[in-house]
Each structure stands twice: as C-alpha cells, then as structure tokens.
Amino acid sequence: MMLGMVRRIAALGVLLATAAxxxxxxxxxxxxKDPESGSIVAVITLCNDCKSAADKGCYTGAEVGxxxxxxxxxxxxxSNFPRMLKYPYDLQILGTLVDPSGKPVKDRFVQAxxxxxxxxxxxxxxxGTFRLMLGATAxxxxxxxxxxxxxxxxxxxxxxxxxxxxFLLPESYRHCSADAAKTEGKKSKGDTATxx
Numbered sequence: 001m002m003l004g005m006v007r008r009i010a011a012l013g014v015l016l017a018t019a020a021x022x023x024x025x026x027x028x029x030x031x032x033k034d035p036e037s038g039s040i041v042a043v044i045t046l047c048n049d050c051k052s053a054a055d056k057g058c059y060t061g062a063e064v065g066x067x068x069x070x071x072x073x074x075x076x077x078x079s080n081f082p083r084m085l086k087y088p089y090d091l092q093i094l095g096t097l098v099d100p101s102g103k104p105v106k107d108r109f110v111q112a113x114x115x116x117x118x119x120x121x122x123x124x125x126x127x128g129t130f131r132l133m134l135g136a137t138a139x140x141x142x143x144x145x146x147x148x149x150x151x152x153x154x155x156x157x158x159x160x161x162x163x164x165x166x167f168l169l170p171e172s173y174r175h176c177s178a179d180a181a182k183t184e185g186k187k188s189k190g191d192t193a194t195x196x
Contacts, residue, residue, distance in 0.1 A: 005019055026151045028060055028067055031171070032091060036141065040171040042089040044148060047070035047165065049071035059154050059163035062098075075180035076167050086138040088145075093132040095150035097124050097164055104128025105155050109163035115170065121163065134168075 028048065031040040045063035048057030064073040093112065097105040099123045111121045124130045133145070155164050 026153070030148060030150060031149050032087070032146055034088070034141075035101040035146070041089070042085050042091070042148070043169050043171055043173065044093060044150060045072065045167040045169055045173075046150070047167070048151075057100075059156055061153060061155050061166070063161055063163075063165040069132065070178040071180045072112065072191065073165070073176070073180075074146040075165075075176035076169060076173065077113050077115055078119065078180070079174040080169060081117060081178050084137065085114060085168065085170060086115070088136055088138040088141040090136055091134040091168075092145045092147045093134075093166070093168075094147065095130060095132065096128045096152040097155040098128055098152055100154055100156060108155065111163040111165055111166050115168075115173070141181065 028046045030041045030044045032044065033039065033084050034041050035191055042132075045067065045113070046060035047062040047067055049065045051064040051066045053071055062073060064075075066072050092141070095110075097108055099105055104126065105128050106123055108122055108124045108127050108128075110124065110132065111119055112132050112134075113119055120132050120134055122130045122132045150166070
C-alpha cells in the first residue's frame with residue numbers, strides 16, 4: 001500500500017517536471033493556418049519580459065517586452081496600425097496560466113491586441129484556463145472555429161500590469177521601430193545597456 005502511494009507521488013513529480021520543461025520550450029510565435037488553403041491568417045505573438053532568453057526568471061505575456069532580443073509589445077500595434085486582419089473563420093485562442101510553482105493563476109485577465117487597435121479580453125478560470133473568442137472578419141468559410149492552444153504558460157504579474165498580453169498580427173507583420181527599442185528598454189528588465 002505504501003509502495004503504491006510512493007509510485008503515485010513519483011509519477012506526479014515526473015508529470016509536473018515534464019509540464020514545466022514543456023512550458024519553457026513553447027514557441028512565442030504561433031501561426032494560425034487556414035485549414036483549406038494552408039495559408040497563415042494570423043500569428044499569435046507573445047512577448048517576454050527579458051531581453052535575453054538566457055536570463056532566468058523570464059516569462060511571456062508582457063505588454064512591453066522582448067522577442068528574440070528585439071522590442072516587442074504594444075509597439076507592434078503601433079508599427080502595424082491600421083492593418084485589419086481578415087480571417088474567414090471564428091478564432092478561439094485558449095491556454096492555461098500557472099504561477100512559477102505550477103499552481104493555476106485564477107481570475108487573471110488575458111488580453112489580445114490586434115493591429116487595428118481592437119482588443120479582446122477574457123479571464124482565467126479557477127483552473128487557470130482561458131478562452132478568447134473572435135468572430136470572422138472576412139466572408140465566413142465555415143461554422144467551425146479555428147482553435148489555437150498556446151499551452152500552459154508561467155505567468156507572473158509584471159509591475160502594475162493588469163493582464164497577460166498576447167498580440168494577434170498578420171503573417172508579415174512589421175516589427176517595432178528603433179524608437180520603441182529605447183522606450184521599451186527602460187521599461188523591461190534584462191537590458192543592461194539602459195541600466196546605470
């Protein structure tokens with residue numbers, strides 16, 4: 001009986017370690033593809049709160065942050081404004097937010113920013129899960145929604161931000177300007193060039 005409990009606890013530990021490793025390896029850019037044509041209708045982009053991926057204690061969901069060492073965040077909306085995403089399907093973006101110890105993040109707002117200035121917001125459940133739903137913006141091809149799961153993400157509140165941020169952008173989106181690099185470098189940790 002005791003041996004069975006030890007095995008269950010060991011198996012649970014392995015599952016949690018695997019989930020944590022998997023969360024660290026999730027991509028920060030995820031294309032949403034049209035199932036008929038294979039073309040990319042949008043790209044989900046998640047910004048990191050550290051400039052270098054080598055820094056420890058860095059997580060995605062930053063409103064003002066970094067992606068592969070380049071500025072990332074609300075400057076993406078500015079750089080791509082007023083482009084309107086045209087997708088012929090309803091979109092659903094879902095995922096799970098956990099804290100650094102692996103516990104679900106409850107009642108946390110998750111907000112998607114679109115390049116035309118629109119935003120879509122949802123809230124995590126008791127289990128840390130969320131679902132954002134966006135209606136089709138082009139002539140509808142199907143009643144079936146395109147569902148994209150961003151996976152389980154570690155979330156920490158960054159400063160006085162109110163939500164976990166993600167950006168829904170066109171396939172060939174414009175990156176943030178050089179001016180944004182100066183501004184964002186002052187607001188994010190991990191940029192030693194701006195710290196004196």
